[in-house]
Amino acid sequence: MKLYKTYEDLPKIKLPKGQEVSISDSTLRDGAQMPGIVLKVDHKVKIYEYLHNIGIEKLETFVYNDRDRNAISMMLDRGYEFPEVTGWARAATSDIDLVLDIGAIEETGILMSVSDVHIFDKMGLPSREAAEEKYLDALQYAVDHGLRTRAHIEDMTRADNTNFVYPMIKKILEIDPKCTIRLCDTIGFGIPFVDVEEPFGIPEMVRHVKEELKAVNIETHCHDDFGLAVANSIAGYWHGANWSNVTFLGIGERAGNAELEKLLLFLERRIEGFDKYDLKSLFEFAKFMEREIGIRIPRNKSIVGNNVFAHESGIHTAGVIKNPFTYEPYPPEVVGGKRAFLIGDSSGIEVLRFKVEDTLHDLLDVKISVEKNDPRLRAIQADIQNLYNNEKRVSCISDEEIQAYVEKYFLFEPIVEKSMGRKTL
Structure with a gap:
């Protein structure tokens, strides 16, 4: 008979694919787009230091203005091995040039919007084929100039994946076999359950990109409009993704993103053999965000709320x-x-x-x-x-x-x- 009377008595669970999993943080990019907040240069550097103390592998940031570039310079001056500072660009050579201008950045994300509403209404492109050509040209330009790449497949849970997105991802991987394919659940329509079909099912999406398209690096980027961002991120890991892109406290546009702190706690306390992150600064980090950035933290918010x-x-x-x-x-x-x-x-x-x-x-x-x-x-x-x-x-x-x-x-x-x-x- 098993007795569960201490934390150590409880069994831990295993990721069924057994892969090494990592976290990239978007607090300084997607999180900075949260309505009503402004991240100053010193805020960004302090957030970077907290992420370093935790042990987060990567962060992404904009490179568009002097504030962005000053913050990047100060972060790089710290000399930390991690988080690696990576860039972000629209699918335009001019954006990629901005990343290249910061010589120490070796990786960039490239935005590739794939749903029809984004292609036609937002971007005003004449066809899916035109969108694909635009995205592949930008990717090729980044690779030719020595950058590692992440393809941000935006709004994938409202896109025609079978007839458009998956064939395009195959071409992406022909250009850069190690490209990180970021599966973006841009407005939270993703579902974490097995057997949910196109375009909503995160498990099937990850499985297809991993097993059929043979992507080496797969990352989820999930928004919380339906309250499933963390569940979808875990489902991504569960079915073979090796990266998840999150923000601290889930800050970001609309209902925000999957919360870094929730994913960290799940991995550290529930997954077998997983102990590479240091969570002891999470509560202090949250108080900094509340005091300096103005993020109101509900008392009952898991992990960092005052009532926990x-x-x-x-x-x-x-x-x-x-x-x-x-x-x-x-x-x-x-x-x-x-x-x-x-x-x-x-x-x-x-x-x-x-x-x-x-x-x-x-x-x-x-x-x-x-x-x-x-x-x-x-x-x-x-x-x-x-x-x-x-x-x-x-x-x-x-x-x-x-x-x-x-x-x-x-x-x-x-x-x-x-x-x-x-x-x-």
Whole structure:
């Protein structure tokens, strides 16, 4: 019989294809296009440093203006081996020349929009054939000038893959056999389930590009309009992709992208033999983005939200106090978080006792045990419950308020035995 009582007891799962998988980050490119935010040069460099501390292999960035180029120069001056700084270009030689002008950049992505709405309505091209010629010419130009390439197959989950996209990818691979084929779920129509057919099925899409077209490098780039970006990214790995392109906190256009932190945690904590990333700065990274960039992080956002390791309700807090594994799927220190016990309207006596003992220790520098039925403890509980019962309170009780209760009932009005006299025989 198997006992699952610690984190180490739980089995890990294996990627069925057994391939080495990596992550490229688009926080400085796709993330920077999020409406309402502006990434300054020093912001970009700081984000680069966080990605370096985590161990992310690549990042992509624009090269169009002085701000972009200044940030790239400062990132390269750090001398880090990773993340590798890579460029991004539209399918135009002028864009690729901008990448080439930064001599230290050795790889660029090239945008290749493949859905009919993009080809005809957005770009105003006369035919699919004209689009293909434009894309292949740009790719050939980049290869001829010594760049490694990524083909950004934009809006693939709304495209005619069988009759147009797959034949074009075959020609891409003839020009650059090692080109990273980025399968872009541009507006989130992708589905992570097996047997979902063209054009939505991510598993079938990855399988075809890997097994039929023989692509060596396959990357997913998934948007979260239907809430499936992370699931689709994992499905990509599951069926043979070796890269996933994500952004920190999922920032980006509309509903954003697959979240870097979620993919990292899944790989590090759930996949067997996977330990190449350091997640301890994730919580700090999120606070930087909230403080400096203005990204509002919901309290209940997984991994980096303030409530991820916060416990209030009686059953939950009692369980966590006895064994954190009861209600915490991973220890706080894994992502640089901190456990917190809160007193609210659903809190029980166990968490209140914990907080009182902790407060007494802080005040007296002595470890003191308080019995569950101690009348002083029960008096504090009654006072707090009266606040909620009379609807005088709509928030948790702060640590400062707990201290005030402890001082009132344990220090200033101690309950003592009525008779302190010596017993006589």
